[in-house]
Amino acid sequence: MSYATQAAGLSGAEGCQDQVLLNDWHVVGYSSELENGKMMPITLLERDLIAWRDEAGEVHVWEDLCVHRGARLSRGWVQNNKVVCPYHGWRYDGTGSCVLMPAAPSEKPMKKAHAIVHHAQDKYGFIWVCIGTPAQGIPVFAEWDDPAYKLTHCGPYKFRSGYRALDNFVDPTHFSFVHPGVNGVGEEPDEIPPYEVHEDENGLRSSEVRVTQPYGDPRNIPVIAFYSYKIMRPLVSYLQKRLEIMDPAQQHLGNPADRFCTYFTAQQVDPVTSIVRICCGTNFETQPSDEDVRRRQDIVYAQDSGIVDTQRPEKIPVDLRYELHHRSDLIGQKYRNWLKAQGVTYGIHGAL
């Protein structure tokens, strides 16, 4: 390990030590924001990284560090399919190898002149990175490959704790209070019937939770929504709403297959800063426009962060004694247990 690498805190002794998160995939951007030949800076788990896209469209994510003298590659640029360091102009190709040192253009750069390369993927319209060794694949988003669905990416939404944001995403009991007139009725909160949460190797999955949503449908028709949730990874979740049109006289306008779904991701920048990015899908007629979907999600997530970012402690506690848990919070309670059982510590209240 070079001095520059150590000095940048990459010796493994500093920063995030959480092996579950280090060996997991994290969304760090939208595919659409990274054009061919472009580079963008990223911070994930306090690590400064760059993402860049080569001429073939392949995405690369590297440490934001030139091993020569430790300059930041993010201050450089992409030229002729190579990253150029802004300090002495060393050029790195898509494999991370330095292929040119302008001070000695006829010399073959030494083997050690190599960018610190991470695992990167472009999937579901998101840029994903794993800064350790991937322990599993990216969680499946089945609707992505289903032509019946119209998909819209929304966000980014800033939250403090990504876990708190996810806990809110799977909470069906706050709609009337946080989103009155949007996806809940202020004066008429739904009574939440008992529901179940199952755990398997893919994470947690709830049975359906029934709520009334006079304003909750992008078609602007009152519906009964049956929410089911999945928590696939510590910071990746999913919801599916099965929709029934409330008015019997209008029910012929709907279809038993009508669904609204959301694939939810949170990038934990540091223990108390996160970026939520989502992709929404609908399979019914008339499909809302991208602008309509975004306008509604922007309102909902601003309402959510307005409350979630005030929660104390700001890091989620996984020790159940810190909060009260009612049966209607079952999925949030199971999430805390599951995070603890997985051994997640980074950004968790009370963890070292």
Ligand code: FES
């Ligand atoms: S620090 Fe990057 S080329 Fe010198």
Ligand SMILES: [Fe+2]
């Ligand atoms: Fe909400």
